[in-house]
Amino acid sequence: MKLTNCIECGNLCVENPSKLCNDCIRAEEEAEDKVAEYLRNTDKATLEDIHKATGVKHKVILRMLKRGRIFSDAIISYPCETCGAPINEGRVCASCSSNIVGQVKHEEWKPVKPQESVRKDEKMYTKDIIQRK
Numbered sequence: 340m341k342l343t344n345c346i347e348c349g350n351l352c353v354e355n356p357s358k359l360c361n362d363c364i365r366a367e368e369e370a371e372d373k374v375a376e377y378l379r380n381t382d383k384a385t386l387e388d389i390h391k392a393t394g395v396k397h398k399v400i401l402r403m404l405k406r407g408r409i410f411s412d413a414i415i416s417y418p419c420e421t422c423g424a425p426i427n428e429g430r431v432c433a434s435c436s437s438n439i440v441g442q443v444k445h446e447e448w449k450p451v452k453p454q455e456s457v458r459k460d461e462k463m464y465t466k467d468i469i470q471r472k
């Protein structure tokens with residue numbers, strides 16, 4: 340058996356997939372019940388709504404959401420990891436994910452060094468013209 344620190348309270352506990360100690364697992368199960376109960380009576384809820392109604396910490400709700408522990412027809416939005424805009428799927432909002440794609444494309448172009456190759460071509464071209472004269 341391997342020991343690890345609980346990611347919630349920091350207490351030493353036996354390693355398990357949730358990375359939580361027994362106390363925190365129990366607390367989180369209770370929190371899940373509360374959240375599930377709240378969502379049963381709600382059409383639409385944001386992370387903040389759930390937090391206010393149940394008192395469950397944002398990060399605990401997010402953890403449940405990412406693990407797929409809470410499901411609902413209610414649209415649950417949570418903050419984009421980059422800019423904090425409300426989203427309801429993935430880890431970043433649409434504009435941040437397109438920004439990331441844009442940056443990658445931009446960096447891919449850099450190593451080509453187009454100026455050098457253009458200059459070389461120019462010289463060759465000029466030489467060609469001179470020789471032709």
Ligand SMILES: [Zn+2]
Binds near residue numbers: 347349361363
């Ligand atoms: Zn704990």
Ligand SMILES: [Zn+2]
Binds near residue numbers: 420421422424434436
């Ligand atoms: Zn964003």
